[in-house]
Amino acid sequence: MVYSRWRRKLPDWLTVRPVELPGRGSRLDESLQTDLCALARQLAKELRPELRRPYAIFGHSLGALLAFELTHALRELACAPPLMLFASGTAAPTRREDYEKGYAQAKSDAELITELRELQGTSEEVLANHELMTLTLPILRADFLMCGRYRYQQRSRLDLPIRVLGGTEDRSSLEQLRAWGEETASDFSLDMFEGGHFFIHEHERQVLETIGDGLSTHWDRTRACVATHY
Structure with missing residues (x-):
């Protein structure tokens, strides 16, 4: 739903294609996945027929890590690479030590709700809605x-530019964000925004300008963008 809103706000030459993951939305009857690399390979096979035009990939938080693995999975399938990978709101793949320690074991409902509060992207009204939380x-x-x-x-x-977006108050340090540069043999850049983990909502206009400006230098105005989100 977040990315659907972007369709109205990005330039006309840029088409947004939100990726829905198994176990939610229209794919609610499918099993939830806990193996990120397996999910990336599955999505690569599903998306392969759609990637006839040049494209870019954007992911935020866990979606950024998934976007990275999806890019590698598409390369394994001999697909044309994306013109750019946008990784937003999370540490580089080589700097996941904080996440391995805190998230490797299943969390209780109370621990998950505490985590959502700390991320500051969910209202108390939503957290208090038992029916909604049972689904989520x-x-x-x-x-x-x-x-x-x-x-x-x-x-x-990866032989393509990687552009990283980060929040000044988010948990990922500058060193963890800059480490994304180790994953590309091409250009790397880092854009910082005021705010915490959900800076992409707080500064949506600036984020979309960053995406549009970055892509406008790499393609003509007939392209598509694939987005993944957590």
């Missing part, structure tokens, strides 16, 4: 496990 917490539990159980694989660098 199993998805969040699987996502946290997927994050905590991820293990980096050493591979050749």
